[in-house]
Amino acid sequence: MTWETLDILVHRFYFFVEGAIILYVFVINSIYLALTVMALVSMRRHHAPFSRAEREALMRSPMMPAISIIVPSYNEAKSVEQSVSGMLKLDYPDYEVIVVNDGSKDATLQVLIEAFHLYKSARAPIGTLATKPVRRVYESSDPVRLVVVDKQNGGKADAINAGINMASSPLVMVVDSDSIIDRAGLLEMVKPYLEDPERVVAVGGTVRAVNDCEVRDGRVVRITTSSSMVANFQAVEYMRAFYGGRVGFSLLNCLLIISGAFGLFKREAVLEAGGFEHSTVGEDMELIVRLHHHYLDRQQPYRIVYLADPVCWTEVPQTLKILQRQRRRWQRGTVESLWRHREMLFNPRFKLVGMFAFPYFLFFEMFGPAVELLGYVLTVLGLVFRIIAPEIGLLFFSVSIVFGVLLSTSAVLLEELTTLRYPSWRDSLKLFAAAILENLGFRQLLTWWRVQGLWEGLKGKRGGWGIMERRGFKTAAPPAARASG
Amino acid sequence: MWFRAAVILASFFYPVWFLHVEYFSHRWKELPLSLAASFLTVQAAVILCQLLTSCALEHAALARERRSRRVRPRLLKQLAAYAAGGGRLAGLRALERRYPAEFDRALERLLSLVSGEGRVRLTALAEQLRLVGRWERRARRAPERERRHALECLGLLAGEHGGRALRRLARCSTPLVEASACRLLARSPRQEDAAWVFSLIVGKPYLVRVLLAGEMRRHARDLCQTALPAEVASGDTARLLAALELAESWRKALRLPFLEQLMRHPSAAVRARALRLTPFAAKGQDVERYVRRALESDSEQVQAAALSAAAAFRAPSLLPLLERLASSGSGELARLACAALAHCGPDGIEILRRLLLEGGALPAACAAEALAAAASPSFGLEPA
Numbered sequence: 001m002t003w004e005t006l007d008i009l010v011h012r013f014y015f016f017v018e019g020a021i022i023l024y025v026f027v028i029n030s031i032y033l034a035l036t037v038m039a040l041v042s043m044r045r046h047h048a049p050f051s052r053a054e055r056e057a058l059m060r061s062p063m064m065p066a067i068s069i070i071v072p073s074y075n076e077a078k079s080v081e082q083s084v085s086g087m088l089k090l091d092y093p094d095y096e097v098i099v100v101n102d103g104s105k106d107a108t109l110q111v112l113i114e115a116f117h118l119y120k121s122a123r124a125p126i127g128t129l130a131t132k133p134v135r136r137v138y139e140s141s142d143p144v145r146l147v148v149v150d151k152q153n154g155g156k157a158d159a160i161n162a163g164i165n166m167a168s169s170p171l172v173m174v175v176d177s178d179s180i181i182d183r184a185g186l187l188e189m190v191k192p193y194l195e196d197p198e199r200v201v202a203v204g205g206t207v208r209a210v211n212d213c214e215v216r217d218g219r220v221v222r223i224t225t226s227s228s229m230v231a232n233f234q235a236v237e238y239m240r241a242f243y244g245g246r247v248g249f250s251l252l253n254c255l256l257i258i259s260g261a262f263g264l265f266k267r268e269a270v271l272e273a274g275g276f277e278h279s280t281v282g283e284d285m286e287l288i289v290r291l292h293h294h295y296l297d298r299q300q301p302y303r304i305v306y307l308a309d310p311v312c313w314t315e316v317p318q319t320l321k322i323l324q325r326q327r328r329r330w331q332r333g334t335v336e337s338l339w340r341h342r343e344m345l346f347n348p349r350f351k352l353v354g355m356f357a358f359p360y361f362l363f364f365e366m367f368g369p370a371v372e373l374l375g376y377v378l379t380v381l382g383l384v385f386r387i388i389a390p391e392i393g394l395l396f397f398s399v400s401i402v403f404g405v406l407l408s409t410s411a412v413l414l415e416e417l418t419t420l421r422y423p424s425w426r427d428s429l430k431l432f433a434a435a436i437l438e439n440l441g442f443r444q445l446l447t448w449w450r451v452q453g454l455w456e457g458l459k460g461k462r463g464g465w466g467i468m469e470r471r472g473f474k475t476a477a478p479p480a481a482r483a484s485g
Numbered sequence: 486m487w488f489r490a491a492v493i494l495a496s497f498f499y500p501v502w503f504l505h506v507e508y509f510s511h512r513w514k515e516l517p518l519s520l521a522a523s524f525l526t527v528q529a530a531v532i533l534c535q536l537l538t539s540c541a542l543e544h545a546a547l548a549r550e551r552r553s554r555r556v557r558p559r560l561l562k563q564l565a566a567y568a569a570g571g572g573r574l575a576g577l578r579a580l581e582r583r584y585p586a587e588f589d590r591a592l593e594r595l596l597s598l599v600s601g602e603g604r605v606r607l608t609a610l611a612e613q614l615r616l617v618g619r620w621e622r623r624a625r626r627a628p629e630r631e632r633r634h635a636l637e638c639l640g641l642l643a644g645e646h647g648g649r650a651l652r653r654l655a656r657c658s659t660p661l662v663e664a665s666a667c668r669l670l671a672r673s674p675r676q677e678d679a680a681w682v683f684s685l686i687v688g689k690p691y692l693v694r695v696l697l698a699g700e701m702r703r704h705a706r707d708l709c710q711t712a713l714p715a716e717v718a719s720g721d722t723a724r725l726l727a728a729l730e731l732a733e734s735w736r737k738a739l740r741l742p743f744l745e746q747l748m749r750h751p752s753a754a755v756r757a758r759a760l761r762l763t764p765f766a767a768k769g770q771d772v773e774r775y776v777r778r779a780l781e782s783d784s785e786q787v788q789a790a791a792l793s794a795a796a797a798f799r800a801p802s803l804l805p806l807l808e809r810l811a812s813s814g815s816g817e818l819a820r821l822a823c824a825a826l827a828h829c830g831p832d833g834i835e836i837l838r839r840l841l842l843e844g845g846a847l848p849a850a851c852a853a854e855a856l857a858a859a860a861s862p863s864f865g866l867e868p869a
Binding site: 033034037038040041042048050051053054057058060061062063064121122123124126128191194195196197251389391392394395397398399402403405406409410412413416417423424425428432436 | 857
């Protein structure tokens with residue numbers, strides 16, 4: 001074989017691989033675009049939060065199902081008081097808050113005891129999920145329904161299970177302890193369940209970045225973009241992920257993930273499925289996949305719904321180091337969940353979940369970052385060594401980066417067309433700028449971390465609680481103080 | 486929805502193809518270059534359009550807000566004057582023509598604040614300005630959110646409006662629109678309207694019943710004489726369960742002559758639901774015996790309902806049965822039995838103390854919990 005033949009073969013092989021990657025990236029982005037368009041059409045038509053009169057009727061109705069809000073907490077001394085305060089002031093007629101302190105090493109429990117005047121309670125767990133031993137149960141002597149479960153450290157899933165055991169309501173909501181729920185969030189969240197209580201087993205809401213938004217009395221009083229571009233990139237990314245992906249998958253009843261930071265579940269369904277899984281870092285996704293598995297296996301009708309209206313505000317990482325850990329963890333969670341339920345892949349018994357959502361998550365969400373990274377590397381090398389023509393590079397650029405920008409700007413526009421939460425011009429322009437800029441370096445960085453996460457997941461690395469450096473919420477002065485100051 | 490989504494997608498991809506075939510492929514022979522150029526062109530155009538739309542949306546929202554802030558006080562002042570018996574119709578008509586959306590909002594706000602003669606005058610004003618007709622039309626045709634808003638506006642008017650239209654809307658397939666229409670009908674003083682709404686909503690989604698529970702409460706006594714017995718006689722278990730659940734939600738003393746019949750119903754769910762109604766049975770009905778019988782039932786569901794009812798009766802004759810369930814029942818039953826004992830006065834508390842000291846692990850834990858609850862200041866304020 002001469003050098004010339006070898007050169008031709010390398011060129012052809014390179015051309016084939018590059019073409020396949022371009023096609024792959026085009027397909028994945030086209031699916032995203034299709035899901036975003038479906039979300040746009042659906043939300044324009046069905047975006048109908050409760051009116052004031054309806055909210056009042058619901059608040060007065062004795063038929064509203066009780067909800068237990070479970071707040072797993074680990075080393076959250078900085079933000080737990082504010083977020084629990086906010087959770088105790090939600091518009092809902094019958095709910096309790098159960099904070100589970102998972103053996104925190106900081107003053108989380110002490111902060112709670114002092115802030116909410118807790119006393120030792122005799123309340124006993126009624127659920128049967130296996131968890132690490134509970135040390136003590138506390139209740140608040142204030143006129144609020146707050147229960148604090150202090151237990152040995154066992155991880156987030158273990159803490160949630162302990163909370164489910166303690167809950168007496170037919171519905172449980174799992175919320176991160178660094179999160180703030182919109183005041184009417186609970187009422188909105190329960191809507192799909194009220195529409196179809198027999199079939200709805202889980203409801204997911206939207207998670208948004210709270211960084212630099214002003215918080216007073218545990219409520220977000222002024223929504224604004226962050227001064228940190230990393231936080232803004234994530235704000236756009238969350239919009240794209242929630243509006244683009246989840247609305248579409250929810251319409252097809254094949255949603256595979258409900259964020260662990262904000263999800264409502266039928267308690268009975270979670271108990272029947274065996275609770276949250278301890279041995280995975282992606283316990284939120286794993287439970288949803290398991291619920292699909294459980295109900296489709298038994299051929300029982302069920303629905304898992306995503307709603308764009310109820311919003312939970314959460315602090316997103318502002319440093320790349322913490323963000324890297326978080327994303328690697330998430331990717332590991334995806335790998336573990338998909339691996340555990342691999343029998344669902346292309347299995348017609350699992351209907352659209354097995355035939356569409358599962359393959360989509362496997363080929364695009366799990367292996368997507370690796371293929372995308374390979375695309376970047378091959379394109380750059382190909383251009384440097386002149387193996388591929390510049391027009392191929394341009395085509396790759398258009399289907400990956402510019403298409404990515406289009407998807408991000410579409411998500412921002414979708415937000416403005418439906419809820420218009422960011423009230424100022426400056427914020428909108430900042431979000432559009434973030435939507436463009438995040439595709440020029442930040443997304444590639446995320447891709448690299450996700451590949452690392454994929455590798456760790458395939459190797460079977462284990463993990464506990466994710467470490468998040470808390471800055472605490474930006475507190476707003478009360479109106480009177482503001483006016484005078 | 487699928488069609489619309491497909492049209493939007495096609496309107497994005499077709500121009501890419503069109504530019505490639507009709508324009509760029511003639512200029513450049515390399516296929517990737519032509520495709521990339523057409524794709525980039527369309528993408529850039531779409532992104533630019535999105536940016537402009539976003540700016541336009543922001544601008545429109547700001548302009549709306551500014552106009553509303555400027556006009557609203559004036560509108561409210563003039564409408565308030567009109568409601569009080571002053572004001573000129575011509576001036577209000579001019580304002581309505583100039584600022585229809587703000588006028589609608591201001592009138593709605595004022596209607597929700599005033600009652601009596603003021604509301605009657607504002608209702609007459611809405612009729613004279615043909616707003617009532619507009620709301621009725623909107624309630625039938627506009628998107629869901631506007632339909633509900635129009636129905637709410639109609640609901641604020643004095644007297645009755647759109648009777649037949651409301652009955653039609655109450656049968657539509659959108660739960661929140663149905664609920665709004667039913668709410669208006671339920672406010673009617675006519676008993677037949679309330680009975681019609683009751684028989685309609687027991688077959689509707691749970692959300693509709695939750696929204697209507699409060700509205701139906703005022704008709705509770707009459708419904709227990711007419712509509713509820715009709716559901717008992719119908720033999721449809723799902724409708725019957727919904728009807729009993731509504732009756733329970735009223736939390737009112739009611740005459741329930743059909744309880745005996747329900748206690749013999751083949752469905753355990755119906756029996757359990759009926760037991761939850763027993764604490765609300767009017768005096769003179771000997772319902773304690775139903776609870777006693779149910780505590781000995783084979784069905785856990787029925788036993789659990791009977792325990793909740795027993796907590797309300799606080800009858801000494803039930804104590805031995807409660808003690809038995811507290812010490813030998815399953816987790817949930819033991820918990821409920823202990824909670825019921827806590828409501829039974831000193832004798833119940835004594836039994837709980839005994840269980841705490843002498844019972845097994847589960848009864849002791851449940852007894853401790855019930856005793857702690859009984860010691861809390863809020864005990865007895867909530868039904869067990």
